[in-house]
Amino acid sequence: MNGAESLVRTLVAGGVDVCFTNPGTSEMHFVAALDRVEGMRCVLGLFEGVVTGAADGYYRMKGTPASTLLHLGPGLANGLANLHNAKKANSGIVNIVGQHATYHIAYNAPLTSDIEGLARPMSSWVRTSPDAKSVAADGAAAIAAAKSAPAQIATLILPADTAWNEADGIAQVPAENQRASYSAHPDISSWTCKSSDTSPTRKGTVLVLQLACASG
DSSP, rough: BBBHHHHHHHHHTTTTTTTEEOOGGGGGGHHHHHHHHHOOOOEESSHHHHHHHHHHHHHHHHHHHHEEEEOOOHHHOOOTTHHHHHHHHTOOOEEEEEOOTTTTEEEOOOOOOOOOHHHGGGGGGGEEEHHHHHHHHHHHHHHHHHHHSSSSEEEEEHHHHHHBBOOOOOOOOOOGGSSOOOOOOSSTTTOOOOOOOOOHHHHHHHHHHHHHHTOO
């Protein structure tokens, strides 16, 4: 089991079973794990603002955190506006942000950036996994932060080599960190945008939320 699979299995075991995604090449091992692990529902968004907006809306309606998958610092930056809204609403979200392999960062590739610095203003919890064997425990800590009361935005940065290297297994989220109660909206499958709303981001967010929540 590699680090990516250990993280996906930890997410599912911790009750985070939906992932809104806009991945790139750095996240391919995590994408493969999303496809391989039973119990995880993956929803593709064509813009990072839709991904983060959908995760915010998912929490507001179901009271359960979703995860997101974003491509490096620029991908996270594209989704920050809706993470700002989510933070103000105390929505619980687990962001997974890809990063170059640890040994490649020093070469300052075009998409290299200070991902932790970008994440901190909109996240209450930020961590970069140092190696594959730490990924599952880091993921469990992120879930605990997202499910705390009040709920928080947790951002876990996943260097590519921590995703593809061998890991030890999954980690459990302590039960006492689970949010005790929440009144979820009874039916979101019929939600639509007003006909006057021409915002592609708004329409896209409604669509991915309907897809994610249709199965209850």
